[in-house]
Amino acid sequence: MSAPGTPRARVAEPATPIPARIGSTVQSSPHYTTTRRHSLYGTEDRIILDPGSRIWKVGFSGEGRPRDVMLVADSQHGETSLWKLTRLEGDVGMEEQERMLEAMLQDRLRAVFHDSLLTDPKSRKVIIVENALLPLYIKEMIARILFNNLQVPSISFASSHLLALLGVGRITGLVLDCGYLESTALPLFASRPLFPNLRTTPLAGARLTNHLRALLLYFGEYYPPLTSLGGSANTPAASHPKRVPAEILTDAVMEEIKMRCCFVGPALDDAENLTGSPALEADSSVELEVPPSDMSIEDSEASHSPSHRASMDVDMASVSVPSGSTSLSVDAAPHVRQGEAYLRKLRKMYERNSTATNLAFKVVPPPGSQTGTGRGTLIVPGWIRERGAEVLFDGGDVDESSVAEVILDALLKVPVDLRKTLASSILVVGGTPMLPGFIPRLHAELIQALTRPLPSPSPRTSRARNTSTRNANKPNPPPYDHYASIRPLAPHIAILNNPSPDSSSATGVVRSSRASAHAGKAPAFTPAVLPWVGGSLAGALKIGGEEIAREKWDEATGGQDDEIGPDESMEVVDERPRRAPHILPDWSRAPLLPGAPPAPRPQQLPAMSQQAAVGA
Amino acid sequence: MAPSVNYHCPCLSSAATPPPPNLPSSSYSFHPLHTLYFCEECDAVRCNRCVSVEVSGYYCPNCLFEVPSASVRAEKNRCARNCFQCPHCRNTLSVVPSDPPDAGDLTSSTIQIGSIGEPPFFLYCNYCRWDSAEVGITFEKPTGLALQLQKTEDSAPDSLEFERLKEHFEPFLRASSLSASTSHLPSTSHAPHTHTNPITAAASSALARDIPGVGKYNPSLGRSGGPGGGGGRSGRDRTANKDEMPEYRSRVQIGGAGSGGDEDADLMRHLEVPAEIARLEQRWVSSWATSLQSKHLKPLRIPLHSKPTKRCPSCRHILIKPEQKAQSVKYKIKLVAANYLPAITAHLPHAQIPKRPVALKSSVTSSTGPPAAEEDTAEPTMVAGKTYPFQLALTNPLYDPIHVRLAVQRAPLPPQLQSQDTAGTTDKEKEKTRRPPFAVSLPTSAFPIAAFAEAWEYEDEEELFDEDGGLVDKSSPAKDRAGKGKTKTVGVLEKKANCTVVGGEVVIGREGRGDVKFNMLVSYTYRSDDPAPSDGGEGDVEPRSPTAPKAAPEMKTFSFFTVVDLGVIVPKDETKVE
Numbered sequence A: 001m002s003a004p005g006t007p008r009a010r011v012a013e014p015a016t017p018i019p020a021r022i023g024s025t026v027q028s029s030p031h032y033t034t035t036r037r038h039s040l041y042g043t044e045d046r047i048i049l050d051p052g053s054r055i056w057k058v059g060f061s062g063e064g065r066p067r068d069v070m071l072v073a074d075s076q077h078g079e080t081s082l083w084k085l086t087r088l089e090g091d092v093g094m095e096e097q098e099r100m101l102e103a104m105l106q107d108r109l110r111a112v113f114h115d116s117l118l119t120d121p122k123s124r125k126v127i128i129v130e131n132a133l134l135p136l137y138i139k140e141m142i143a144r145i146l147f148n149n150l151q152v153p154s155i156s157f158a159s160s161h162l163l164a165l166l167g168v169g170r171i172t173g174l175v176l177d178c179g180y181l182e183s184t185a186l187p188l189f190a191s192r193p194l195f196p197n198l199r200t201t202p203l204a205g206a207r208l209t210n211h212l213r214a215l216l217l218y219f220g221e222y223y224p225p226l227t228s229l230g231g232s233a234n235t236p237a238a239s240h241p242k243r244v245p246a247e248i249l250t251d252a253v254m255e256e257i258k259m260r261c262c263f264v265g266p267a268l269d270d271a272e273n274l275t276g277s278p279a280l281e282a283d284s285s286v287e288l289e290v291p292p293s294d295m296s297i298e299d300s301e302a303s304h305s306p307s308h309r310a311s312m313d314v315d316m317a318s319v320s321v322p323s324g325s326t327s328l329s330v331d332a333a334p335h336v337r338q339g340e341a342y343l344r345k346l347r348k349m350y351e352r353n354s355t356a357t358n359l360a361f362k363v364v365p366p367p368g369s370q371t372g373t374g375r376g377t378l379i380v381p382g383w384i385r386e387r388g389a390e391v392l393f394d395g396g397d398v399d400e401s402s403v404a405e406v407i408l409d410a411l412l413k414v415p416v417d418l419r420k421t422l423a424s425s426i427l428v429v430g431g432t433p434m435l436p437g438f439i440p441r442l443h444a445e446l447i448q449a450l451t452r453p454l455p456s457p458s459p460r461t462s463r464a465r466n467t468s469t470r471n472a473n474k475p476n477p478p479p480y481d482h483y484a485s486i487r488p489l490a491p492h493i494a495i496l497n498n499p500s501p502d503s504s505s506a507t508g509v510v511r512s513s514r515a516s517a518h519a520g521k522a523p524a525f526t527p528a529v530l531p532w533v534g535g536s537l538a539g540a541l542k543i544g545g546e547e548i549a550r551e552k553w554d555e556a557t558g559g560q561d562d563e564i565g566p567d568e569s570m571e572v573v574d575e576r577p578r579r580a581p582h583i584l585p586d587w588s589r590a591p592l593l594p595g596a597p598p599a600p601r602p603q604q605l606p607a608m609s610q611q612a613a614v615g616a
Numbered sequence B: 001m002a003p004s005v006n007y008h009c010p011c012l013s014s015a016a017t018p019p020p021p022n023l024p025s026s027s028y029s030f031h032p033l034h035t036l037y038f039c040e041e042c043d044a045v046r047c048n049r050c051v052s053v054e055v056s057g058y059y060c061p062n063c064l065f066e067v068p069s070a071s072v073r074a075e076k077n078r079c080a081r082n083c084f085q086c087p088h089c090r091n092t093l094s095v096v097p098s099d100p101p102d103a104g105d106l107t108s109s110t111i112q113i114g115s116i117g118e119p120p121f122f123l124y125c126n127y128c129r130w131d132s133a134e135v136g137i138t139f140e141k142p143t144g145l146a147l148q149l150q151k152t153e154d155s156a157p158d159s160l161e162f163e164r165l166k167e168h169f170e171p172f173l174r175a176s177s178l179s180a181s182t183s184h185l186p187s188t189s190h191a192p193h194t195h196t197n198p199i200t201a202a203a204s205s206a207l208a209r210d211i212p213g214v215g216k217y218n219p220s221l222g223r224s225g226g227p228g229g230g231g232g233r234s235g236r237d238r239t240a241n242k243d244e245m246p247e248y249r250s251r252v253q254i255g256g257a258g259s260g261g262d263e264d265a266d267l268m269r270h271l272e273v274p275a276e277i278a279r280l281e282q283r284w285v286s287s288w289a290t291s292l293q294s295k296h297l298k299p300l301r302i303p304l305h306s307k308p309t310k311r312c313p314s315c316r317h318i319l320i321k322p323e324q325k326a327q328s329v330k331y332k333i334k335l336v337a338a339n340y341l342p343a344i345t346a347h348l349p350h351a352q353i354p355k356r357p358v359a360l361k362s363s364v365t366s367s368t369g370p371p372a373a374e375e376d377t378a379e380p381t382m383v384a385g386k387t388y389p390f391q392l393a394l395t396n397p398l399y400d401p402i403h404v405r406l407a408v409q410r411a412p413l414p415p416q417l418q419s420q421d422t423a424g425t426t427d428k429e430k431e432k433t434r435r436p437p438f439a440v441s442l443p444t445s446a447f448p449i450a451a452f453a454e455a456w457e458y459e460d461e462e463e464l465f466d467e468d469g470g471l472v473d474k475s476s477p478a479k480d481r482a483g484k485g486k487t488k489t490v491g492v493l494e495k496k497a498n499c500t501v502v503g504g505e506v507v508i509g510r511e512g513r514g515d516v517k518f519n520m521l522v523s524y525t526y527r528s529d530d531p532a533p534s535d536g537g538e539g540d541v542e543p544r545s546p547t548a549p550k551a552a553p554e555m556k557t558f559s560f561f562t563v564v565d566l567g568v569i570v571p572k573d574e575t576k577v578e
């Protein structure tokens, strides 16, 4: 290993983003260092917490696997994630939503220490595996609860993308985190996240669930449980399949179908590809109407009424954002509802491209159904199992890049000299890539996007709109091929944790030696747990990142919030939780780009405008 | 749902008054009395959301073995003896020898464990008949199985890979932090950071070099080498291994392990029964590429439980301390709020009297089946536009009589006020925050509750403890309200032993909807010369009464909030449907 080189001439200001966060926020006090030394003994292990919006992984540093993995969504109230991409607007709604979230976060965090790890929080330092887009207000809530309620001695936040790379023994790479609410591609070089090049798309786990649900509602079959054993009448009802009642497709059932039945088939031919099929495009209609965010099952039932369905067939071009809400995000809706005609076309195409078996799945019948007892049967067609995930690979939409496009978009933003390095060091993490076949398919999609024949001179309308949008941002794009400048990278594309690195060589591109040296060479940790494993490693190596000590926090926030006696005055007190501005380091407020657009983490920005804002 | 009364703990917010009761979040601030603690030092209620919890002992919930805390960490918080769960049904597994008597039944074989069994032992599920030999797990000795299994866990591929990763990074970090601390970077040079944060130190030592095309992110310079900008001039591929990190060689490469790849996809494609695939929860703790199939699931070691000691979050006094023994459910110290605050229960007499015949009949006729539907109709319903009496029964836990005063919290909090104002003008305002459209009357003057005494000290009042029904239905002065209505609804209805029943009234608006749920302030006055009735030995300091000399008998007042939930309002039109 070579010694670190001395800085070369051009280095005048070695202010990288990371030191900038450090320097600007915390000064060490001698007191802090000494107490630290003492407490290290015996309680050296850090708590590593990877707090996803839906699933948390917790454990101790230095161990190769988390001690516990827990579902944190408030599933009793039909929630699928603890927080959403968007915050409610308006004072009352938002405050209440934040109070609820903080109370639930407190429950979960207390459970981590008291029920799961059985350890005393007051003696345990904590490393938070931080997703780059974890909303700042949630980060502050987590810190507030850990410090004030649980009184942990220190917290550090470490980039989940960086930690994932550590987990495969690297500090340079392009990491796609395909989680529940969104997929985020972030290039990192020499352990430095290149945040301005971050790209994100809402095509992720939640979207897949919604899509699967829509397909099952239209094309699944449901057999209610047989009427009681000595059944009164012969029950023709039970022997004929029924339309799938929306109530049976609960979040729990959907997750089970997803993880137990679904997988990702090989890439479709370009000719078959959704975006490449003009016939399909003509009346494809994705409904973008935004229901109130507390829309519940009743609403989804309503979407089955014929009248409602008719209204879904909105022409693509005429889809517009409802007035008063620039923060449109389809994920605000529990179900992405799609026109039936469109889904029927999908079915035709998917059926042609699937050989998977149909599966019978036992489900609890809808409440209040009169027939029989016991469980009903849901038939999950094989093509849904194999092709449901197509929704994640379906590109061509400027607002919603496919999971492959989001990688390529990040690559486009990366400085030219780093592109080849990063293209051959792609790492895929998160829960959604646990689907069998996901990563090989992603590889095939990347190659396909870089090698596809150039589009005809008369592009389809939506593509034209895409390019014109991008024209605004980029000085010199090639006319029709968005990825022209990175086409030469095709042979270098390698996914470090590709479980089948050789199967996808069938794409016809000869792999470069560098790509061959990297593809599939990562250790066999699962994509979902890699960021946690990296956190555990960082904790063991004492490189968990900058620590915020509780003393520091107390100083900045004016002591603990919870020392409240029963003050009997009925006096009105401002209930807003106290903010701790700038005590928590955060990349989004590092002084990176003066005059640049606002950092992409202001809470009200939706995913799609984030995408525009991030590195534009 | 029967009417309920929950008690406020102020820990969740800095406000002195509780949140409006109809906000969903208010449920996090109110708790059943029996879950609350009371700190004598602070003279305050504490709840399970704010007490600080320490582990005073670990034990296995299955074998009740008390595990010394020293070994808990190494044994990964799990029982190191013979306790396992079935990976399929979570039933506790038994240890059986490998020579099950041919004709014998399995129960006898399990009884003989340790006496006769033949060496390879395995784990067996009496419920779903799974056994660990199916996944190749057998044991030479029938004791300490978990420890034997853990040894294989410690040499599991993920552990070994993890160790290799550490070895991979250590020399790099050592070199980098050395160079970082000696050579450069004023911004990170105040001592702790170069050490606590060597990954960034390491990185910055690498990054201090000129990286082609990577802008310096210098605030004053802007992005000198932004995307597509000045960076791309060098034509040569100089980027290989620029980060100075040697290539990591995995012990086990994912590309060879194949998990999640084409083989798994193929397995899924030809799947016949979903149950062949392990559930996500059965797989997700494993960090290592493992089989998808349920038939490969391994037995689970049983997680230990802890005995928690709970302390007051502000003064650190112990509120609850369990006895050490795993079998014991007793506490050495137990300062529960129920010993300090009057217990309050709520009743809706109208819901019980008129519906009683229906409920009785149904329970007689269909005594076998659950008469769910009938009971639903027997639930307290309050129709919009009507007026209902309700009763609150307060029971005094103190050895001294108390005087209680009740007040409905009328002053809404700012957010509610706001929304209320807007709700007056526009209907668009969120329903949940608008003011509940009902009015509650409660007795305004203070009323006494007699001291708690042991049962035999009261005269013959057996019905004292069969609280709800007994007090209401026996010969109480207020019982005739059902027939005639307006005898006396608001005021003290009944005093019996240490329980006093007061009546209130709720007037529901014509357009009323939602829950009849209101915050109620309860203040009670007691003699403080005899501070702690039962457990507390340390009650001689009274921080809340700095003015009074503590020797003299003195009246003190303690106040707390409750939320009373009487039930749902039935809108007018819906009642006709019924």
Ligand SMILES: [Zn+2]
Residues within 6 Å of the ligand: B009, B010, B011, B012, B045, B046, B047, B048, B049, B050, B051
């Ligand atoms: Zn509390």
Ligand SMILES: [Zn+2]
Residues within 6 Å of the ligand: B060, B061, B062, B063, B064, B065, B079, B080, B081, B082, B083, B302
């Ligand atoms: Zn045990």
Ligand SMILES: [Zn+2]
Residues within 6 Å of the ligand: B086, B087, B088, B089, B090, B091, B125, B126, B127, B128, B129, B130
């Ligand atoms: Zn079993």
Ligand SMILES: [Zn+2]
Residues within 6 Å of the ligand: B039, B040, B041, B042, B043, B312, B313, B314, B315, B316, B317
């Ligand atoms: Zn206290």
